[in-house]
Amino acid sequence: MWGVLAVLAIQKQVWMAVFAWMSIAIFVDAFDGILARRFRVKEVLPNFDGALLDNILDYFNYVIVPVFFMYEVELVPVTMVIIASSAVLLSSAYQFCQTDAKTDDHYFKGFPSYWNVTVLYMFILGLNQWINFALIVLFCILVFVPIKYIYPSQAMKNKRLNLWLSIAWGMVCIAILAQFPHHPLWLVWLSLAYVIYYFGYSFYITIRQSSKCS
Numbered sequence: 133m134w135g136v137l138a139v140l141a142i143q144k145q146v147w148m149a150v151f152a153w154m155s156i157a158i159f160v161d162a163f164d165g166i167l168a169r170r171f172r173v174k175e176v177l178p179n180f181d182g183a184l185l186d187n188i189l190d191y192f193n194y195v196i197v198p199v200f201f202m203y204e205v206e207l208v209p210v211t212m213v214i215i216a217s218s219a220v221l222l223s224s225a226y227q228f229c230q231t232d233a234k235t236d237d238h239y240f241k242g243f244p245s246y247w248n249v250t251v252l253y254m255f256i257l258g259l260n261q262w263i264n265f266a267l268i269v270l271f272c273i274l275v276f277v278p279i280k281y282i283y284p285s286q287a288m289k290n291k292r293l294n295l296w297l298s299i300a301w302g303m304v305c306i307a308i309l310a311q312f313p314h315h316p317l318w319l320v321w322l323s324l325a326y327v328i329y330y331f332g333y334s335f336y337i338t339i340r341q342s343s344k345c346s
Contacts, residue, residue, distance in 0.1 A: 198247035223272040239280035301326035
């Protein structure tokens, strides 16, 4: 529902509404598993596959909607938009269909299709179209690189820290969007500090675990 509302807002070019609906979709995704366990969905509906539904919704909200936004806003050169869109859709489809996309120790393996966050920063920062294209290609490649990325609500190590940092990041992003397009630049850099931490910590965990195995 929230993804469809985002698509309608994209068509009308109401950018604040686009990111509001995307944010609600992220919020729902953060708590749907908790609610499913709270209301014992597996017991009440034993033939209902909640994990499958979760993947369907995530692919729509985290991949298809951002790709449509990228196309409509022309975040990449017009000559490259089909290539960029296809790369995102296909690499993400591969990532979602991996049986170990979410590892046993509660990490994402490979870039976890955060395309909604990606297009948000491209839009807010007003980056050059070719830089955006290069970043999209890089993230598509990272889908196939077995780096373990933090799963904030499920991480076993430093779970509380990562969860609170994610919440703080979300609040900063809301503050940015509430003031867009007159948002202070320091808020953007503050939010990017979490993004740098997220990637840095994920790389650190991956290297540390690999060294232990060797």
